[in-house]
Amino acid sequence: MASLEKPGATAKAGSQVGRSVSRVEGRDKVTGRAEYVHTMRLPGMLVAKLFRSTVAHGLVKSIDTTAARAVPGVVHVVTIDDVKRVIPNPYYGPAFHDQPILADKKVRFVGEPVAAVIARDSHVAEAAAQLITAQYDELPAVFDEVEALDSKVYVHDELRPAETFADLKHLKGVKNTNIALAYKLRRGDFEEAFARAAHKFEHEFRTQKVLHLPFEPHATIADYKDSGVTLYTASQGPSFVRTEIARLLGWPENRVRIKVPYVGSGYGSKLYIKLEALAVALSMIAREPVKVALSMDEMFYQITRHPCTFRIKTGVDVDGRIVARKCEVFWNGGAYADIGPRVTQKAGLTASGPYDIDNVSIDSFALYTNVTPSGALRGFGVPQLVWAYESHTDMIARALDLDPVKFRRKNLMRDGGRHTTGQVLADAAVEKVMDAVLDRMRWSQPFDKGLGSLRRGRGFAIAIKSVTTPTTSVAIVNVSADASVTLYCSTIDMGQGSNTVMSQIVGEVLNIPAESVRIAPCDTDVTPYDMGTLGSRSTFHMGHAVRRAAQDAREKIEQLARDVGEPEGSNVPVAELFRRRYGMQAGNIIGSGAYKPDYVAPDPETGLSPNVTPFWMVSGAGAEVEVDTETGHVKVAKLINVIDCGKPLNPKIVETQISGAALMHLGFTMFEKMHFDGGQVTNASLADYKIVGIRDLPGMMENLTVENYQHNGPFGGKGAGEVATFCVSPAIANAIDDAVGVRLTQLPLNPEAVYRALRAKSGRPLEEIQH
Amino acid sequence: MSAQRTISFSLNGVAVTASVEPHHTLIELLQAQFGLTGARESCGQGLCGCCTVRVDGQPISGCLYLASFVDGARVETIEGFDAPDQLSPVQQAFIETGAFQCGYCTSGFIIMATQLLDEYPQPTDDQIAHYLSGNLCRCGAYPEIIAAVKLAARKMAHETIVPTTLRA
Numbered sequence: 001m002a003s004l005e006k007p008g009a010t011a012k013a014g015s016q017v018g019r020s021v022s023r024v025e026g027r028d029k030v031t032g033r034a035e036y037v038h039t040m041r042l043p044g045m046l047v048a049k050l051f052r053s054t055v056a057h058g059l060v061k062s063i064d065t066t067a068a069r070a071v072p073g074v075v076h077v078v079t080i081d082d083v084k085r086v087i088p089n090p091y092y093g094p095a096f097h098d099q100p101i102l103a104d105k106k107v108r109f110v111g112e113p114v115a116a117v118i119a120r121d122s123h124v125a126e127a128a129a130q131l132i133t134a135q136y137d138e139l140p141a142v143f144d145e146v147e148a149l150d151s152k153v154y155v156h157d158e159l160r161p162a163e164t165f166a167d168l169k170h171l172k173g174v175k176n177t178n179i180a181l182a183y184k185l186r187r188g189d190f191e192e193a194f195a196r197a198a199h200k201f202e203h204e205f206r207t208q209k210v211l212h213l214p215f216e217p218h219a220t221i222a223d224y225k226d227s228g229v230t231l232y233t234a235s236q237g238p239s240f241v242r243t244e245i246a247r248l249l250g251w252p253e254n255r256v257r258i259k260v261p262y263v264g265s266g267y268g269s270k271l272y273i274k275l276e277a278l279a280v281a282l283s284m285i286a287r288e289p290v291k292v293a294l295s296m297d298e299m300f301y302q303i304t305r306h307p308c309t310f311r312i313k314t315g316v317d318v319d320g321r322i323v324a325r326k327c328e329v330f331w332n333g334g335a336y337a338d339i340g341p342r343v344t345q346k347a348g349l350t351a352s353g354p355y356d357i358d359n360v361s362i363d364s365f366a367l368y369t370n371v372t373p374s375g376a377l378r379g380f381g382v383p384q385l386v387w388a389y390e391s392h393t394d395m396i397a398r399a400l401d402l403d404p405v406k407f408r409r410k411n412l413m414r415d416g417g418r419h420t421t422g423q424v425l426a427d428a429a430v431e432k433v434m435d436a437v438l439d440r441m442r443w444s445q446p447f448d449k450g451l452g453s454l455r456r457g458r459g460f461a462i463a464i465k466s467v468t469t470p471t472t473s474v475a476i477v478n479v480s481a482d483a484s485v486t487l488y489c490s491t492i493d494m495g496q497g498s499n500t501v502m503s504q505i506v507g508e509v510l511n512i513p514a515e516s517v518r519i520a521p522c523d524t525d526v527t528p529y530d531m532g533t534l535g536s537r538s539t540f541h542m543g544h545a546v547r548r549a550a551q552d553a554r555e556k557i558e559q560l561a562r563d564v565g566e567p568e569g570s571n572v573p574v575a576e577l578f579r580r581r582y583g584m585q586a587g588n589i590i591g592s593g594a595y596k597p598d599y600v601a602p603d604p605e606t607g608l609s610p611n612v613t614p615f616w617m618v619s620g621a622g623a624e625v626e627v628d629t630e631t632g633h634v635k636v637a638k639l640i641n642v643i644d645c646g647k648p649l650n651p652k653i654v655e656t657q658i659s660g661a662a663l664m665h666l667g668f669t670m671f672e673k674m675h676f677d678g679g680q681v682t683n684a685s686l687a688d689y690k691i692v693g694i695r696d697l698p699g700m701m702e703n704l705t706v707e708n709y710q711h712n713g714p715f716g717g718k719g720a721g722e723v724a725t726f727c728v729s730p731a732i733a734n735a736i737d738d739a740v741g742v743r744l745t746q747l748p749l750n751p752e753a754v755y756r757a758l759r760a761k762s763g764r765p766l767e768e769i770q771h
Numbered sequence: 772m773s774a775q776r777t778i779s780f781s782l783n784g785v786a787v788t789a790s791v792e793p794h795h796t797l798i799e800l801l802q803a804q805f806g807l808t809g810a811r812e813s814c815g816q817g818l819c820g821c822c823t824v825r826v827d828g829q830p831i832s833g834c835l836y837l838a839s840f841v842d843g844a845r846v847e848t849i850e851g852f853d854a855p856d857q858l859s860p861v862q863q864a865f866i867e868t869g870a871f872q873c874g875y876c877t878s879g880f881i882i883m884a885t886q887l888l889d890e891y892p893q894p895t896d897d898q899i900a901h902y903l904s905g906n907l908c909r910c911g912a913y914p915e916i917i918a919a920v921k922l923a924a925r926k927m928a929h930e931t932i933v934p935t936t937l938r939a
Contacts, residue, residue: 022867025874029874030858030862030865030871030881031849031858031862032807032808032810032848034874035808036875038811038812039802041803212909213909215813215876216811216873216875262874264811264873264874264875265873265875265910296813296815296816494873495871495872495873496872652869656869656912659911659912659914659915660872664909664911685814686814686907687816691907692911692913693907693913694906694916694917695904697913
């Protein structure tokens with residue numbers, strides 16, 4: 001093709017992907033110039049602060065805003081009645097239209113927004129919000145996911161599914177239930193096979209409520225005008241926000257503009273729609289730009305990970321083969337469904353693990369409860385499942401006195417075999433990942449298990465996950481007349497490095513250095529549709545769309561060369577082609593590309609499908625721990641994280657994604673937990689909710705990929721953002737069991753839990769503390 | 772709300788004045804009156820380090836530090852650490868080692884790492900952990916941040932006179 005850059009700056013084919021290009025936004029970030037919504041100000045902007053519910057479930061009798069309105073500087077005090085005057089049906093959400101912009105007659109969790117104060121000065125708004133009072137008729141509340149299944153306390157009077165998902169439509173108008181989705185998978189005959197099995201095991205595992213805590217708390221500025229509305233929002237899903245705001249306003253999408261600057265991370269917390277509907281309503285009322293920005297403590301009332309109860313039953317034959325497995329998974333979705341039903345289904349279909357089992361029964365339930373809503377958190381539910389099935393797998397091996405490696409190897413799914421759903425497994429390096437973990441752990445070498453009160457142990461775990469499917473990405477590549485290239489896409493780089501990887505893909509197709517590609521900031525007036533930056537889907541889906549858009553641009557450049565009379569294989573600079581065509585430095589070439597993978601929806605009765613996912617994510621982890629038997633304190637001496645991400649398109653960024661994902665989950669494993677008292681979060685601050693700091697790093701950590709190539713992926717690649725989260729918890733729990741012979745079935749694995757288990761094992765249990 | 776007061780201070784080497792109220796924090800002052808958003812409030816409790824600013828050569832938490840306290844002081848923010856087309860050795864090292872992801876906490880880490888290297892040009896692992904234990908990174912870039920500090924130390928040792936901040 002014609003060269004796209006002056007000689008010397010042209011990159012060789014194959015030299016852009018697979019290279020550790022430094023993050024393209026590096027300079028902005030190390031100089032403090034990167035702009036985030038939380039610190040952004042618009043001229044004339046007002047700010048809003050929220051008054052929140054103090055009861056978990058109740059009817060709103062009255063809201064007294066008199067004192068707040070009297071505070072000098074307060075512009076408006078807004079309740080749902082005011083909202084309904086501008087947005088008559090103010091209910092939103094991705095799966096269910098169940099969440100009101102402000103509490104509507106009823107509150108469903110402590111911390112739910114009930115009223116908003118708008119003022120010029122944030123201190124004034126905050127002081128005034130504290131003067132609001134509300135009276136409630138309290139209702140009984142349900143907090144536990146298992147209780148919610150049969151409870152007579154109903155969080156919602158009637159279910160309101162959105163039109164988006166086919167498997168939720170039948171729930172429209174259903175009453176007297178807290179079940180927002182029941183997914184099931186049936187393969188073979190579990191009951192019959194379990195009855196015949198030589199060895200039977202049944203365990204229950206639980207995970208606690210933890211949250212994302214992105215350091216840029218949620219923030220949205222809405223600037224409403226009758227001609228259109230512009231939102232500046234810290235969002236992972238601008239296209240969805242646009243669609244949902246357009247629906248709420250009854251407008252075409254082109255009157256809604258979503259702009260996303262840098263995002264101070266998300267991990268799933270900024271998906272779908274969060275503060276955006278409220279900000280729009282407030283700007284409509286104020287008729288000026290209004291900013292809603294949460295403080296860190298308010299994030300405890302915005303979105304969290306799903307707590308989960310997982311009952312798992314396994315039948316094993318005399319040869320150590322798993323013949324039957326039953327999984328019952330209860331997801332604590334909180335007061336509003338958010339994306340919980342999709343977590344329930346998409347994670348649910350992998351609940352039996354990376355094992356080839358003929359008889360499987362899976363039931364996965366999304367449940368409403370009276371706590372902060374739950375959504376997607378780096379793994380879309382899968383880490384909660386792996387915690388259970390890999391602990392369970394280890395317990396079986398121990399009980400049968402089988403080597404945990406050999407037991408897993410005997411039962412592993414392998415490429416060319418079938419996943420539980422029936423899909424043929426392709427490019428899923430399950431055994432390779434396991435081998436790599438064991439190799440780095442020196443598993444076959446003798447291991448010093450310690451003496452006295454310091455005992456050492458080691459454990460590992462492996463896991464598999466599908467990708468949220470089917471989803472669409474669209475990209476535009478713009479070649480300017482000087483041959484410089486700009487990419488337009490709505491994938492949000494919130495720190496995972498997608499902008500860098502996308503520029504590498506553009507560079508690869510157009511033979512130019514990745515560093516020379518400009519990524520246009522996300523603005524839905526300009527950047528095309530993308531389903532969302534979630535579930536490790538961007539490299540694969542947007543990667544394909546970007547590759548196609550660049551390919552389209554490349555073909556148009558070749559056409560331009562022919563149009564201006566250049567012979568085939570000519571090496572005339574692209575800028576010269578433009579000059580010849582337009583007589584000066586003028587014009588553009590626009591390439592576009594879209595990608596949506598094939599998909600077959602699971603059969604509603606069996607949950608089976610020949611094609612539920614275009615690729616599989618595989619990971620493994622190994623841990624060495626030292627347990628202090630006098631205190632229960634666990635030191636993680638070594639943590640090995642291995643993933644299969646196909647061919648790493650940017651090895652350095654992949655490594656930091658593995659490391660970051662594992663460290664975040666080290667916190668979820670060892671100490672993070674939201675504490676509750678009657679539905680009230682009692683540790684809603686960084687002072688009381690500890691996260692991983694520099695002193696908490698494992699003594700040694702390795703982060704690796706295995707050699708693999710995803711044949712249907714862009715340049716052999718696939719997603720890497722969440723994969724290393726899956727196995728950290730069970731690897732550490734298995735290591736603790738190895739060290740001191742106690743089995744923990746609830747997270748976190750904090751010193752109290754370990755010490756209690758040790759005391760119970762020695763026949764001297766500690767008293768339970770009544771909370 | 773309350774009485775305004777005019778203060779004068781040095782901001783990244785430039786003499787400035789500002790009108791502040793008693794309850795204003797340094798972060799609010801920097802963002803609202805000077806458009807400097809590199810120091811950011813996150814936890815609001817002085818625990819995460821995202822709001823780190825240097826006042827008279829000492830790192831402080833700008834979300835807790837009252838604006839009126841900087842009257843007469845020398846204030847350095849991340850925006851004063853680079854010069855046109857030139858990054859400080861610590862900033863350069865952060866890029867080379869990939870020591871950030873979302874970037875929200877990065878300013879604070881760079882200021883604390885700079886402080887550490889000013890005081891201990893060849894820091895031990897324990898000194899690095901000690902100086903950076905008041906900064907948190909939810910993306911978990913700690914291994915790369917530690918590598919960046921060590922790389923910056925090497926860069927500074929090999930160059931004769933390199934100011935850690937280029938404009939202050």
